[in-house]
Amino acid sequence: MKFADEFKNAVTPRAAILVIGVLALQLLFIASYVGALHSPKPKDxxxxxxxxxxxxxxxxxxxxxxxxxxxxxxxxxxxxxxxxxxxxxxxxxxxxxxxxxxxxxxxxxxxxxxxxxxxxxxxxxxxxxxxxxxxxxxxxVAPASPQDFDGLSSFYLVVGWCVGGYLCASIMTVSSGSKPASPHRALIRLGTLALVSFAGGLGGAALVGDSILGALPGSFWALTGLGTLVTLSVGALTLALVELTGIVGIGLAVLLVVVAGNPSAGGAFPLPMLPPFWKAIGPWLPPGAGTWVARSIAYFEGNDVTSALLVLSGWAVAGIAVALLVAWLRAKRGGDAEAAAPASPAPASPAGGVR
Known part of the structure; x- marks a missing residue:
């Protein structure tokens, strides 16, 4: 009986659901990457x-x-x-x-x-x-840099920025002592995320630029701005999903950004070589939009970036708005519940009267 009791305490329904969720993500990861990349063929x-x-x-x-x-x-x-x-x-x-x-x-x-x-x-x-x-x-007409093997540096740069945004948001929401965000706490988290996003954009642009790795040409400040926006969009998305669904939101962010976003980003194989599903969703997710803009900055004089920048901005604005709205609604419900609670009776004096 002791072992059975300990097993019940260790394997709670919540833990079991989370483990099943991890298994589902694992299988989706395999299906998405292999499905998108196992047989690339140019199409249209x-x-x-x-x-x-x-x-x-x-x-x-x-x-x-x-x-x-x-x-x-x-x-x-x-x-x-x-x-x-x-x-x-x-x-x-x-x-x-x-x-x-x-x-x-x-x-x-x-x-x-x-x-x-x-x-x-x-x-x-x-x-x-x-x-x-x-x-x-x-x-x-637009040759890749000799230091940019297969033109992959733009993709890896954007993946790094996505990982930074996801990890920063996850750490702030699950770290020891972390609590559901109040409006003030949500603003602090978003402000911190913005600072980390700029630092990550600046650092990423410096690393791939001529002064260090020399992997990508193009405007240093344009890449810095892109890195800031990519990191912010993924981080804000993650914060919003966690506010909406709790710890499950981290898995949902992985599903969108890593499982669906990375293989459809046009990194290893450009979009015209991907199967229809991945070709369709890639431009609408942060890794795909970011990779498109990074390559445009590096090799195409910054042309044709408006749609991709709007996609990234949309994710960032939506994530920020949802995170703040959920925090405000939670605080409002808490305030209404406190106001509706019955008042505690005044304590009696030791002599039985009220002083």
């Missing part, structure tokens, strides 16, 4: 076609659109200059410039957006041109 990659004659360009566009598996989403572009501009603006991921007068065409790619994708475009184009006895000259 935005791709330009340039030719001196519109009829030739249209014919090439139709031929590319009929490739097995639909790896490309081709569209006719007026000239090579426009194709380069669209690549730098991140409207397309590559372009084929045809030369009907010769036997060599030009493939424009941008390895800064992910060398795996630029290599895939090179392979597809060579396979298409070789049977026609044509050759391809590849030109990298």
């Amino acid at each position: 990659v935005p791709f330009g076609v340039v030719a001196p004659l519109p009829a030739v360009a249209k014919q090439a566009e139709q031929r590319l659109s009929k490739l097995p598996g639909s790896p490309l989403d081709p569209r006719v572009v007026s000239d090579e200059k426009t194709a380069r501009h669209q690549i730098m603006n991140r409207d397309i991921d590559g372009a084929l410039v045809l030369d009907p007068r010769g036997t060599q065409d030009t493939l424009l790619v941008a390895s800064g957006g992910g060398t795996v994708l630029s290599n895939a475009l090179d392979t597809i184009t060579i396979a298409l041109e070789t049977p026609q006895k044509r050759t391809v000259r590849t030109v990298d």
